[in-house]
Amino acid sequence: xxxxxxxxxxxxxxxxxxxxxxxxxxxxxxxxxxxxxxxxxxxxxxxxxxxxxxxxxxxxxxxxxxxxxxxxxxxxxxxxxxxxxxxxxxxxxxxxxxxxxxxxxxxxxxxxxxxxxxxxxxxxxxxxxxxxxxxxxxxxxxxxxxxxxxxxxxxxxxxxxxx
Numbered sequence: 626x627x628x629x630x631x632x633x634x635x636x637x638x639x640x641x642x643x644x645x646x647x648x649x650x651x652x653x654x655x656x657x658x659x660x661x662x663x664x665x666x667x668x669x670x671x672x673x674x675x676x677x678x679x680x681x682x683x684x685x686x687x688x689x690x691x692x693x694x695x696x697x698x699x700x701x702x703x704x705x706x707x708x709x710x711x712x713x714x715x716x717x718x719x720x721x722x723x724x725x726x727x728x729x730x731x732x733x734x735x736x737x738x739x740x741x742x743x744x745x746x747x748x749x750x751x752x753x754x755x756x757x758x759x760x761x762x763x764x765x766x767x768x769x770x771x772x773x774x775x776x777x778x779x780x781x782x783x784x785x786x787x788x
Contacts, residue, residue: 627740628691628698629654631683645669646679650695655703658696662688694740701736708733759785 633651637644649669650657662673673688680691713726754760760779764772 627702628683628695629702632695635682642669642671642675643679643682646671646676654695654699657692657699698740701740754779754782754784757784 632647635643635647637647646665646669649665653660660668662676665671666673666676676688680686680688683691685691685694708726708729710730713730714723718726762772762775762779
């Protein structure tokens with residue numbers, strides 16, 4: 626689920642200060658990055674510490690991390706072309722249109738995947754891999770190929786492995 630959807634679906638009581646922050650974010654999503662914490666706190670009749678708690682509510686270290694991800698997600702959504710991934714081209718599409726649409730879908734897929742990655746989780750995973758003496762990879766068809774790709778990556782960092 627996208628961060629935008631999480632904010633939109635978050636349920637707060639009408640008297641909760643987080644509700645006013647949520648409304649402000651959704652109404653000003655395009656320009657959120659242009660506001661300072663002080664301005665948002667003043668406009669939402671809250672405090673900077675309340676903004677930090679709002680970010681932590683969505684599992685961020687604080688407000689700035691939350692705003693960074695939120696604004697990047699909104700920019701990504703606005704930049705992406707609306708191509709139906711299930712039916713990206715028609716029978717009348719020429720070869721160049723098909724290539725272009727498939728390329729756009731591939732780029733969108735990579736961007737969406739990158740937006741879902743957590744740097745904290747990647748750091749933890751890299752520490753676990755670095756600390757391990759050997760890595761055993763289990764998998765079944767059709768994921769054998771992914772296991773082979775991972776094995777090649779493990780080879781590049783000189784880790785002992787078995788597949």
